[in-house]
Amino acid sequence: MGEGVGCMSSYTICIYCSQTDPTRFRSVEHVIPQGFGRFGSKTPTLGCVCDDCNDYFGRELDQLLTRDTHEGIARYSRGQLSSEARPQKRLSLTLADPAEAGDFVGLRVAVDGTTGQLMPFIAQFHVHNFSTGKDEVYFPRQIPGLILPEANYGMPGTNGEKATWRCKILAPSREAHDAMVEALQHAGIDFRPETSFQSPWGSASGQPPSFLVEITSEVDKPHKRAIAKTLMNFVAFHLGRDEALKPRWDFLRRYVRYAEGDIKARLSHRPFWTGQETQQIRFQDDSINLRIENLDGNVVGAVQFYNLHTYEMILIENDALYQDQEIGGRYTAGKLPVLGKKRPV
Ligand SMILES: [Zn+2]
Structure with a gap:
């Protein structure tokens, strides 16, 4: 268990492009791009992303996020080094x-x-x-x-x-x-x-x-799509492929895969795990934090790389998840992920 667990099923279908040819699912998609490290024996991967989407993401979004962004540079200081020495293009x-x-x-x-x-x-x-x-x-x-x-x-x-x-x-x-x-x-x-x-x-x-x-660095559309992909992957991994295939995720999947539409996103500097952290006291700063929750009548995803700013994105407008679908995860390279569901207030 652990590898591709969110997608296991008797038939194959890609959550991004609806590809169903079983011969086109030879690779696994990493929920968090590999450049940010592995998470013990529980590195989250998806088997429900086809090879074409996986190749496309690796080329267009993952490389950008792991090398040419603020968080990409930040990973170097956490020992997550690259195999390539080429200069940053977009920074x-x-x-x-x-x-x-x-x-x-x-x-x-x-x-x-x-x-x-x-x-x-x-x-x-x-x-x-x-x-x-x-x-x-x-x-x-x-x-x-x-x-x-x-x-x-x-x-x-x-x-x-x-x-x-x-x-x-x-x-x-x-x-x-x-x-x-x-x-x-x-x-x-x-x-x-x-x-x-x-x-x-x-x-x-x-x-x-x-x-x-x-x-x-400018947070441009490819950068936002790379972050949105992490959230869509997180949904598929933790809420399951069948949930991720529901039409309510269509906007997000098409934004990530085909650059369609514009996602509503903002940056925040507030503590990520509110209620437990303060401005001064935070969880260890070498984690990647992810959260999916209902907020102000929308489904909102939040991603924080290390203790840099938090990206908040409206994944679904005017809709709500069931309470047990509100989830959070803390990923620290070399350690097992810590996952949780939001507790009722
Ligand atoms: Zn696909």
Whole structure:
């Protein structure tokens, strides 16, 4: 017992796409993406998610959640490391203290998922996009073919009278700096630096000293779908496949699988296990907490990774579960899950 228990039945059907071909159920779906760890002998998995949905989720949602989000980075500090060292694509990691950063305000850094440590930074070209009002950062591999339309970025060059570009190169060494200038010129971007290279750390080693890093991320639709999937999986695992197949879960399943519609979601910083925790005293901070409950006339799901913020999502509007369907779970890597039903108030 334990593996795929929520789905056992005499016939197969996928809770996300209604696939029924029994040969398309060779893999198991992890209720909580594998990157967040295993939970003793009771790691919750589902047998009622077909291989096509499982592949799609792994590629589109799980990788994003485990590597390119705030909670993905947070798992590294809990020892849940990745097998890959590639830089984060969707996150902006910058030096937290502008005074400490000096001329290197805005420097993008990355965390090596295999060690949880910051990577030595690489040369980067920063340019302000006037149409979005944001600074964009490009790394050497992104320079060939880069086009910066005048309408969005202004006039190139820093010496000409009409130049309106706001741009700079941040590089760990003179060589990397000059290579970046050359790459830009090869791409037809006429960048002439006003100042020559200056070493960021007062040495040419390119190894930054230890500093605080600020992580900026937007909770966009793929990120919300990845979290919503965890809740849909939790429903299927603990309330059973037959419950998860009911039409009342159609909105949630289609939002997760096909990106249809928009889920109503909010962030909260309140203690997760209310009534037992306070702002100061909380359960251990290395758990992933999940809850499904009736709230304000809707069915609401809540997910908290570690002691970061809590995502609350309206899973079903204007409906209610039976009282014994209101469930909560606390998952701590390396330990057995703790599960409970909501007690009557
Ligand atoms: Zn499917």
